[in-house]
Amino acid sequence: xxxxxxxxxxxxxxxxxxxxxxxxxxxxxxxxxxxxxxxxxxxxxxxxxxxxxxxxxxxxxxxxxxxxxxxxxxxxxxxxxxxxxxxxxxxxxxxxxxxxxxxxxxxxxxxxxxxxxxxxxxxxxxxxxxxxxxxxxxxxxxxxxxxxxxxxxxxxxxxxxxxxxxxxxxxxxxxxxxxxxxxxxxxxxxxxxxxxxxxxxxxxxxxxxxxxxxxxxxxxxxxxxxxxxxxxxxxxxxxxxxxxxxxxxxxxxxxxxxxxxxxxxxxxxxxxxxxxxxxxxxxxxxxxxxxxxxxxxxxxxxxxxxxxxxxxxxxxxxxxxxxxxxxxxxxxxxxxxxxxxxxxxxxxxxxxxxxxxxxxxxxxxxxxxxxxxxxxxxxxxxxxxxxxxxxxxxxxxxxxxxxxxxxxxxxxxxxxxxxxxxxxxxxxxxxxxxxxxxxxxxxxxxxxxxxxxxxxxxxxxxxxxxxxxxxxxxxxxxxxxxxxxxxxxxxxxxxxxxxxxxxxxxxxxxxxxxxxxxxxxxxxxxxxxxxxxxxxxxxxxxxxxxxxxxxxxxxxxxxxxxxxxxxxxxxxxxxxxxxxxxxxxxxxxxxxxxxxxxxxxxxxxxxxxxxxxxxxxxxxxxxxxxxxxxxxxxxxxxxxxxxxxxxxxxxxxxxxxxxxxxxxxxxxxxxxxxxxxxxxxxxxxxxxxxxxxxxxxxxxxxxxxxxxxxxxxxxxxxxxxxxxxxxxxxxxxxxxxxxxxxxxxxxxxxxxxxxxxxxxxxxxxxxxxxxxxxxxxxxxxxxxxxxxx
Amino acid sequence: xxxxxxxxxxxxxxxxxxxxxxxxxxxxxxxxxxxxxxxxxxxxxxxxxxxxxxxxxxxxxxxxxxxxxxxxxxxxxxxxxxxxxxxxxxxxxxxxxxxxxxxxxxxxxxxxxxxxxxxxxxxxxxxxxxxxxxxxxxxxxxxxxxxxxxxx
Numbered sequence: 001x002x003x004x005x006x007x008x009x010x011x012x013x014x015x016x017x018x019x020x021x022x023x024x025x026x027x028x029x030x031x032x033x034x035x036x037x038x039x040x041x042x043x044x045x046x047x048x049x050x051x052x053x054x055x056x057x058x059x060x061x062x063x064x065x066x067x068x069x070x071x072x073x074x075x076x077x078x079x080x081x082x083x084x085x086x087x088x089x090x091x092x093x094x095x096x097x098x099x100x101x102x103x104x105x106x107x108x109x110x111x112x113x114x115x116x117x118x119x120x121x122x123x124x125x126x127x128x129x130x131x132x133x134x135x136x137x138x139x140x141x142x143x144x145x146x147x148x149x150x151x152x153x154x155x156x157x158x159x160x161x162x163x164x165x166x167x168x169x170x171x172x173x174x175x176x177x178x179x180x181x182x183x184x185x186x187x188x189x190x191x192x193x194x195x196x197x198x199x200x201x202x203x204x205x206x207x208x209x210x211x212x213x214x215x216x217x218x219x220x221x222x223x224x225x226x227x228x229x230x231x232x233x234x235x236x237x238x239x240x241x242x243x244x245x246x247x248x249x250x251x252x253x254x255x256x257x258x259x260x261x262x263x264x265x266x267x268x269x270x271x272x273x274x275x276x277x278x279x280x281x282x283x284x285x286x287x288x289x290x291x292x293x294x295x296x297x298x299x300x301x302x303x304x305x306x307x308x309x310x311x312x313x314x315x316x317x318x319x320x321x322x323x324x325x326x327x328x329x330x331x332x333x334x335x336x337x338x339x340x341x342x343x344x345x346x347x348x349x350x351x352x353x354x355x356x357x358x359x360x361x362x363x364x365x366x367x368x369x370x371x372x373x374x375x376x377x378x379x380x381x382x383x384x385x386x387x388x389x390x391x392x393x394x395x396x397x398x399x400x401x402x403x404x405x406x407x408x409x410x411x412x413x414x415x416x417x418x419x420x421x422x423x424x425x426x427x428x429x430x431x432x433x434x435x436x437x438x439x440x441x442x443x444x445x446x447x448x449x450x451x452x453x454x455x456x457x458x459x460x461x462x463x464x465x466x467x468x469x470x471x472x473x474x475x476x477x478x479x480x481x482x483x484x485x486x487x488x489x490x491x492x493x494x495x496x497x498x499x500x501x502x503x504x505x506x507x508x509x510x511x512x513x514x515x516x517x518x519x520x521x522x523x524x525x526x527x528x529x530x531x532x533x534x535x536x537x538x539x540x541x542x543x544x545x546x547x548x549x550x551x552x553x554x555x556x557x558x559x560x561x562x563x564x565x566x567x568x569x570x571x572x573x574x575x576x577x578x579x580x581x582x583x584x585x586x587x588x589x590x591x592x593x594x595x596x597x598x599x600x601x602x603x604x605x606x607x608x609x610x611x612x613x614x615x616x617x618x619x620x621x622x623x624x625x626x627x628x629x630x631x632x633x634x635x636x637x638x639x640x641x642x643x644x645x646x647x648x649x650x651x652x653x654x655x656x657x658x659x660x661x662x663x664x665x666x667x668x669x670x671x672x673x674x675x676x677x678x679x680x681x682x683x684x685x686x687x688x689x690x691x692x693x694x695x696x697x698x699x700x701x702x703x704x705x706x707x708x709x710x711x712x713x714x715x716x717x718x719x720x721x722x723x724x725x726x727x728x729x730x731x732x733x734x735x736x737x738x739x740x741x742x743x744x745x746x747x748x749x750x751x752x753x754x755x756x757x758x759x760x761x762x763x764x765x766x767x768x769x770x771x772x773x774x775x776x777x778x779x780x781x782x783x784x785x786x787x788x789x
Numbered sequence: 790x791x792x793x794x795x796x797x798x799x800x801x802x803x804x805x806x807x808x809x810x811x812x813x814x815x816x817x818x819x820x821x822x823x824x825x826x827x828x829x830x831x832x833x834x835x836x837x838x839x840x841x842x843x844x845x846x847x848x849x850x851x852x853x854x855x856x857x858x859x860x861x862x863x864x865x866x867x868x869x870x871x872x873x874x875x876x877x878x879x880x881x882x883x884x885x886x887x888x889x890x891x892x893x894x895x896x897x898x899x900x901x902x903x904x905x906x907x908x909x910x911x912x913x914x915x916x917x918x919x920x921x922x923x924x925x926x927x928x929x930x931x932x933x934x935x936x937x938x939x940x941x
Contacts, residue, residue, distance in 0.1 A: 344849065388797070389851040426799040455804030455849060470800035470809075472817060477809050 001127055004035045004060045005119060006051060008042035008067035010097055017101035019112040023066065026116045030123050034058050042067050048080045055084035062086075062129065064122045066094035066115065069666045070683070071658075087131030089570070089628060094122040098669030099681050110677045117644055117680070124640035128633045132570035137225040137607055139561045140326045141165055144229050146217055146500055147331035149177020150543060151535025153199050154550035155329050155557075160208035162558055167323050168203065169212045169231055171496060174280035176200055177333055181263060183363040185543055186407040187438030193364075197279040204281045213282055216496075218320065220328070220503050223607035224530030224566055229323045235316035237287035238273070242311035245283050249273045249303035249312065257291045265358040267372040268365070273303045273312075285311075327530045327557040328504065330514065331550065334536035335494035337386025337394070339487045344456040345382065352376075352465055352484045353457065356401070359408050359486045366415065376483020379412055380467055381405045382454045383425040387490035396511040398490030398540040402429045403438070405488045410442040422448045422480070424469055432542065457485060491540040504531055505593045507719055513539045518715065524553040527719060528592065528608065529566070532556050571628045571685065572609040573616070575602045579623035586615035586624055591719030612718035613689030617728050622693075629689050634682065635697060641680040642702040650704040650770040652763060654681045655690045659717055661709030664753045668760060675760045676767035678704070686710065687748060688724040692731040692789030695746060699736070700784040704770035706732075707762055708748035715752055722750055731789040739783050742773050793859055795852040796820045802846035802856050814839035816846050816856060819863065832867040838874055873939045881936045888913035888923045 005027040009015035020038050028036035035058050039047040042065055054060060063081050067073065070093040078088035096115040104111035141164045145152045148170030156166045168175070180200075182192035203209055212231055219230040238249075253271035260266035263276045272292040275285050293300035294314060304312040339347035339355055347353045352375075354362070365372050383405060387398040402425065409421045423442075428449065430439040443449065454469045465485050470477045493512045501508055506526050507515045514533045517525040524532050534549035535541070541549070560566060573586075573595070580601040587595045587602065594608035595615060602615075602624065615624045616631070625631060638653065645651055656662040662683050668675070684690060687708040695706055708729065713722050725748045733743035749762050802816035803809050809816065814836040822830040831837060840860045847857040867873075884890045889912065898908050913919045927933040 384799075384851070390853045391849070391851060426797060451800075452804060453799035453801045453851070455801050468804050470803040470815070470817065472798055472800040472803075475803075475815055475818065477803055477806070477815075 001032045001062055002034045002058060002060050003030075003032050003062045003064060003123060003126060004037070004051065004054050004058060005030070005033050005064045005066065005123065006042055006047070007036070007038040007096075007119070008047070008065065009038065009040045010068060010101075011041060014067070014097050014101045014115075017105050017108050017111045018096060018115045019108070022112055023096075023115050023119060027064075027066075027119050027123070030120060032127060033123060034060070043073050043076060048076075051077070051080050052084040055081065055086060060086070062090045062092075062126045064092050064094060064119065064126055066096045066119050066122070068097040069093075069095045069099075069662075069669070071663060071666060087133075089132040090126070090129055092122040092126045092129070094118040095666075095681070098666040102669040102672050103674050104677050105672065106674065107677060113644075114677055114680075117641060120644070121637045121640040121680070121682070124636040125633050128630070128636050129628065132627060134567045134570055135606065136565045136567045137223075138565050139225045139563065141561055142167070142323070142325040143327050143329060143557055143561075144169065144217075144227065144323065144325040145329045145331055147177070147333055147496070147535070147537065148172075148175030148203075148211075148213065149331060149333045149535065150179040150196065150199075151331035151333065151537070151546045151550040152177075152329070153196075153203055154547045155331060155534060155554045156209050157199065157202055157206065158551050158554035159557065160206045162554070164208065164558065164561065166209045167212065167229075167231075167325060168209055169215050169217055171214070171216050172276065173214045173236065173284075173286040174200075174276040174282070175203060175211070175213060176277075176279075176281065178357070179543060180277065180279070181265070181357055181360055183360045183367070183411065184407060186403040187432075187434040189407070193279060200279065200281040211282065212321075214286060217500065217503065223605055224528075224560070225326050225607070227325045227328060227530070229325055229328075231321045231323060233319045233321060235289075235318055236284065237289070237292075237312065237314055237316050238285045239311040239313050240282065240284050242309045243284045244309060245275055245285060246308065247275070247285075248306050248308060249285055250275070252302045252306045254300065254302065255291050255293055257288060260355075260358075263361075264365075264372070265355065265361045267358055267361050287312075326561055327532070329553045329557060330497075330500050330504065330506065330531065330533045330537055331535045331553075332494060332497040332500050332537040334491035334497075334540065337489040337492050339385055339489050341392050342385055342389075342487075345385065345454070345485070345487055346457050346459060346465075347487055350457065350459045350463075350465060350485075352459075352463055354484065354486050355489050356404055356408065356486060357489075360404075363408065363411055363415075375412075377418060378420045378482045378484075379409075379422075380454075380465075380480070380482040380485045381409055381421070381423040381488055382467075382485060383423065383488045384453065385487040385489050386492065388426065394490060394492065394511070396540070397429065399429070400540060400542050401488040401490060403432070403435055403542065405486070406430070406439050406442045406447075408486065409447040410445045413442075413445045413447050417446065420448070421446075422450055422482075424450050424452055424454050424467070426451070426453050432544075491536055493537070497537045500537075504528070505591070506531065506533065509539070511539065513537065517717070524549055524556055527610070527717060530560065566607075568606050569611065571626060572606045572611045573604045573613070573624055573626050575604060576623045576625065577601050579621050581621060581623075583620065585618050585620060589614050589618045589724070610718055612686040612721050613684075614718075614721065614724045617688055617691045617724055626685065626689055629684055631691060631694055634684065634690065634694055637682050638694065638698045638703070639701060641682070642698070645702050650678045650767065650775075651702060652676065652679045652705045652707065652766045652770065653698055653703050654679050654707045654709060654763060655684050655687055656681050656709045657686050657711055657716075657721075658683050660711035660715060660753050661687075661751045661759070664709070664751050664755060664759050667753060668756050671756055673756060673760050675763050678767050678770070679763050686716075686718050686721045688718070688721045688728070690725075690728065692728050692735075695728070695732045696735060696784050696787050696789055699741065699745070699776065700781050702781070704745065704776065705766040706746040707766055708746075709751050709759070709762075710748060712750040712752045722748075728789075735784070735787045735789050739780055739787060741776055741780055741784075744769065745773070792852070792854045793820055793823055796824060796854055797852060799851060801849050801851060805845045805849050806840075807843060807845065808839045808841050812836065812839040816840070816860070819860060820854065820856060823859065823863070831863055832870055832872050835874070837863060837867060838877070868935075868939075871939065878936060878940055881932070882940065885924075885927050885933050885936060888920050
């Protein structure tokens with residue numbers, strides 16, 4: 001190989017500490033290095049031109065730049081070498097500024113020695129680099145949206161209006177979701193159905209939207225640009241083309257059904273053939289086979305007899321359809337907490353205890369002049385039912401219950417000022433725009449707010465309800481009597497969300513909702529490119545937040561698809577087929593679902609692979625590697641980091657993931673925080689790539705301690721990498737112990753990029769540990785050569 | 790005990806408390822005072838002894854705080870620090886001397902006979918030799934000494 005090494009002065013930032021001449025002369029003597037130069041600023045026009053000229057003059061096939069951190073100029077220099085005709089991956093950087101001159105400023109001699117070693121490490125790795133090419137996937141304009149509530153509707157309309165084709169799948173007979181059930185929206189008191197219905201109609205009429213109502217996603221295969229989705233259309237038993245929704249069928253149907261999951265929340269019975277509500281989309285009837293007499297007892301068929309359009313088709317079967325889509329948006333929403341789980345409130349036992357959704361429907365129907373029941377004069381609202389409660393494993397706040405209780409309570413009070421309406425709360429969280437003002441309005445309307453979580457309810461023989469509660473602001477316990485109690489139930493992830501999460505491998509946060517890729521900067525992305533989330537599937541939120549997220553998800557999907565093609569980084573897993581025996585362990589460990597067994601060997605789906613290296617750590621035959629970070633490439637760096645170790649010196653190898661730990665080490669440098677010069681930082685995509693075998697090899701070759709730094713899991717681009725690293729470290733510790741070497745010489749730590757002093761502390765403490773423990777005896781090191789972890 | 794700092798003062802404990810309906814016991818305030826480190830408010834208060842340790846508060850606490858257990862710990866500390874109440878000492882004394890915390894009276898005997906069980910319960914009353922063991926236990930555990938010290 002013909003390598004050129006270029007050492008940067010960085011205008012004194014490096015050269016004031018490191019003896020550049022010495023580094024250049026050292027580099028020039030390394031095998032395969034044919035040219036070694038230095039420059040005041042390698043990133044300058046002159047520096048860049050020197051590299052370009054040298055590549056052709058000296059027929060270089062690899063370049064090392066020893067300068068600042070790759071996070072600043074790796075891309076710059078990749079372009080530089082590309083310009084000269086080299087593959088951009090035939091290039092390495094040695095970070096002799098952030099990781100050397102800036103942190104060892106008071107020890108110029110040691111810093112110079114370390115700089116040499118960093119250059120040697122880069123050269124050693126470069127020798128094993130291979131030219132890599134980015135593959136690209138072509139992207140079309142088809143989007144699958146799962147869930148037809150307000151989130152799905154908003155995302156669908158945004159995408160369809162932008163010229164993309166949307167397949168909108170809704171499991172219920174009508175789109176609209178929970179928003180369709182609400183009376184008014186807080187804090188503006190818009191009529192919920194009135195503002196939603198036109199959007200639903202737009203969905204139905206839009207030429208770019210194909211609506212699959214009463215359908216479910218059964219299976220999803222593939223990846224960004226190449227998803228194959230199986231949809232199951234459930235039988236409605238009503239011919240959609242023939243039904244004109246005249247309603248004669250329901251009029252004649254003899255079966256009355258009461259179901260709390262219905263649009264009317266179980267307050268108003270419907271028939272076994274029904275239309276969910278007056279603005280349902282599609283506006284067609286459906287037969288509920290669980291209650292229809294024909295399906296349960298084989299009799300009746302009255303609807304069929306009376307339907308003037310012959311639309312009833314009892315022989316319909318569910319139909320599967322396969323769609324090809326490019327991106328997917330998950331908008332599966334929420335379900336309300338099952339209040340029966342809080343037994344002390346008697347929901348399901350006491351007839352006058354209702355859920356919030358039932359109260360919404362009561363208010364809508366009172367306004368329509370058709371109250372479904374008498375709610376009496378004294379009404380209580382109990383907050384935080386199914387939220388902020390560890391007893392039922394729901395610690396999170398549901399975010400909307402305070403505001404909807406403030407809304408419902410004042411609507412009731414305003415409709416009839418004679419009513420006594422009390423809201424029992426722990427804390428009122430009126431954090432949004434116009435929310436505190438709305439709270440004030442409720443107080444002014446005469447709603448009483450009592451700070452205390454209701455302890456229990458008992459029912460009197462006359463069905464009135466007695467609440468036991470402490471008013472925590474006076475400190476007095478009370479028993480108070482009410483006619484009706486509303487439970488402000490929280491939002492929980494629904495069954496649909498759980499199913500989709502499993503199908504699409506979307507991780508969940510501890511509250512059970514879907515986990516976004518990054519809590520601040522990628523709030524609607526998932527860790528899988530091409531899959532987005534929005535609305536309450538991601539966590540409890542109100543309508544404006546849901547709509548904002550839905551539009552954001554649409555925009556993120558458009559951002560990908562607009563480019564028409566998607567470039568895949570080449571640094572992904574690769575199977576060495578002649579070593580692979582198709583055992584499938586990698587498939588099991590791949591959190592991204594990117595490996596499948598085909599033709600007896602593992603195959604990597606590169607568009608799904610994230611390059612974390614979990615598979616590498618678990619493969620029993622060393623038959624899978626991550627390109628550009630193969631075990632032999634990492635080993636070459638380890639060897640170079642240890643080969644020049646002098647008697648009495650020690651080496652702490654720090655494997656730094658490039659998302660967090662490497663950047664953190666850079667920040668430590670930028671802040672000029674000194675730490676032990678025995679540290680050698682090796683950049684890897686994820687600490688998971690540092691296999692137990694590599695760690696043992698490092699100890700065999702002279703490492704005194706190893707630190708694996710990985711992103712704290714919630715900021716990591718990889719799924720469960722920490723779990724794999726901890727596993728790897730344990731495996732190594734076990735072997736070390738067996739061989740009489742102190743297991744505490746290897747450890748891992750989770751970092752975020754702001755933990756500067758923690759990083760310094762971890763590295764220094766390992767260095768102190770090595771001096772305390774002393775050198776590992778040569779025979780013990782040697783014994784590791786045959787060890788297997 | 791650490792869980793106590795998770796208290797959000799929602800009042801479920803005091804709202805649930807059957808003793809609090811008839812006394813000044815406010816379980817929530819016991820937790821609050823401990824949170825704030827106001828020892829005397831807890832240890833010196835008669836309310837601490839009104840709890841029947843029925844565990845309803847602990848069962849219902851949305852933060853899973855071991856409230857009743859905390860009350861028991863607070864009582865132990867209160868006792869150690871000289872906050873024992875006269876009636877408690879009386880009961881303790883009864884136990885040390887007779888193996889029973891309350892006097893077995895004629896009405897108890899009659900009640901037992903009326904439901905057809907032995908007129909004397911199968912305790913030290915039936916087995917006086919067990920009293921020796923109880924004495925040993927109260928002595929070895931230091932219970933007797935502590936009670937006598939506080940009686941003055």
